[in-house]
Amino acid sequence: MNYPVWELSTFGGGFLIALIAIVHVLVSHFAVGGGLFLVSLERRAYKEENSGLLEYVKKHTKFFLLLTMVFGGLTGVGIWWIISLLNPAATSALIHIFVFGWAAEWVFFFAEIVALFIYFYTFGKMERKKHLLIGWIYFICAWMSLFLINGIIDFMLSPGAWLENQNFWSGFFNPTFWPALTFRTGLSLVLCGVFGFVTAAFIKEKALRTNIMHICAKWVAIPFVLMLAGGGGISKPFPAVSTILFSNIPLKCPPI
């Protein structure tokens, strides 16, 4: 929207969307996988009666809460702000087509926020089983909000049968829905391992630090398989793009 005063000659609107979206995607996916990371580590700490690990989980929860709820929340609003300024018509269409999809997503988002705050503020004060249950509720709600947003976002990439029948569910379960869901689930688990490295690096006790680093390395490596499987699936509906990206390049590159 360049008229009347919105002039973006230097960077352009695409740059602004990329800037806010990439930052937000990193944090919002971490918010999903991080739930499983926290609850699994907490369970492990109880099982092994490992107070050091439990203390780490508590500290990591604080970092997780601040990063996902404050920074993630702000950048999420930032995305809406930027897309509605750059392309009000497309934003309006997305809201109108999926209004109840968004509403359902906000139900899960609300439950997710409540669960995370309870999880953090009752750490060590609530019965273990119940506290783990809150952690599981957080993770399930966070993943469900990913599930719902995934359908709406991928609609922009591949509207599929919606173009013919304008049916909500045809748009939601579009051709890239399942592969993108697999990819995003993998990404969210990989990222919680990556952010785990960040907080684990500050642990002073060497044995505990090494132990947590090993756990984080597994979280990064194993779900990467999901990313590969999902990534391959996303490119399937666009054979021309995948040909350009993957097939032609090696032929055009001179041998090293």
Place this chain on the structure above:
Amino acid sequence: MLGLVLAGAALFLGYNRYLLKTSAVALLLLMVMVLIRDLVRTTYLAPYFTLEDLQVKAEYSPMIFFLVLFVAGLALVGYMLKMALDCGKEVK
């Protein structure tokens, strides 16, 4: 007319420092403002566009989907808050 009466009431109550009453009247006033704005817009656009021009394709399943999740979500939040309020101070 109602808007004008409410605006006058909000000013009167505000100057006399009735916080809650002013807030309540301001909320009502806000609703009237929304309705007036919609009325002005509809009248202004009447020669070019009316809501009847839009083609409506009824689709109820997404709304039912949302309502079911909404009720379940509220129950879940209530359950979590109950657990949080019931929890003791320090548990092994």
